[in-house]
Amino acid sequence: MSAPDAWVIRDVVYRTFAAEGRAPSVAELARKTGLTPALAQQLLRTLADEHALVLAPDGDSVRMAHPFSAWPMAFVVTPCDGRDDRRWWGGCAWDSFGISAALDLDVRIDTACPACGTPLSLPAGPATPPPAELSVWFPKPADQWWDDVVGTCTMIRMFCDRGHVEDWSTAEKVTGGQTIDATTVWRLSRPWYGDRLRPDFAPHTRDHNQELLQECGLTGDFWRLP
Ligand SMILES: [Zn+2]
Ligand SMILES: [Zn+2]
Missing domain, CATH: 1.10.10.10 (Winged helix-like DNA-binding domain superfamily/Winged helix DNA-binding domain)
Incomplete structure (x- = not known):
């Protein structure tokens, strides 16, 4: 910088x-x-x-x-410790796990499945992965994320399961995205966002971030950073 x-x-x-x-x-x-x-x-x-x-x-x-949003978005992140009255808007599923990673904090993440509207309220934390059946949909390839980063975040949503992503993308005539398990997004969020609040934080290089994606099995053209 x-x-x-x-x-x-x-x-x-x-x-x-x-x-x-x-x-x-x-x-x-x-x-x-x-x-x-x-x-x-x-x-x-x-x-x-x-x-x-x-x-x-x-x-x-x-x-x-990132991972914080100043304006309301689709995710609310709340500390599990009821005596901690902080609250954050999560820009997307990834950012919501990222807030837990950056703060090294057990949280509850509240959102709703875009397909069926069911409220999803899940625990997540440094040692607590989200429920295995939850899925996260990424709207566009990594080399386009920053073309409209707020729009990208807005679309990275959490669904009940892969079937609901399919129902939703068929109904909305959406193509070109990819669906991955919420547990993978949770795992990726830890090294991606875990150092954001550290005093010695240094911006990650592109190659470093590409390695983090690869370590989570996110490979191929879709996940290739610009
Ligand atoms: Zn659903
Ligand atoms: Zn995001």
């Missing part, structure tokens, strides 16, 4: 998401870092250009800092 100040901004964004389930404003970033609001804004754009986070369409606020 380029400027050291960009790291400082990124750090405040991630710590605020972790502690409060929300993104800090530009004014708040400026106050907490001692930078001017104009510079804080500029560094947010730098971070967005490097895919370290995603800005809202108007460019003046943080929309996502």
Whole structure:
């Protein structure tokens, strides 16, 4: 990542998401870092250009800092410990497991199957894989994920099982995606997102991420990163 100040901004964004389930404003970033609001804004754009986070369409606020989302999306992530009143929006199935990985926390993930509307409420944690029958659908190949990253996340949904993915994709006339077991997504999320909140975090290289996909059996053109 380029400027050291960009790291400082990124750090405040991630710590605020972790502690409060929300993104800090530009004014708040400026106050907490001692930078001017104009510079804080500029560094947010730098971070967005490097895919370290995603800005809202108007460019003046943080929309996502994977695995966290500032706006409501299809997944709610809640600590299993009832005394911990934090809550997070999971952008997708992958991000929801990623929040558990980044925080090293046992959580409950709530969503609904897009095919039948059944509420799905599942435990997940460092040592707790999701139920084996659950399936996750990926809408498009890895080399297109960042063409519209919020749109991609929005579509990476969890279904009751593979049959419900088939029912849904037939009914919606959707083609070109791939379905994988939720347990595989959970396993992938741990090395992919587990280091995001560490003080020594360094962005993964493309090759490193490709290896992480491969280690989970996600190979072939569909899973080839750009
Ligand atoms: Zn279903
Ligand atoms: Zn996502």
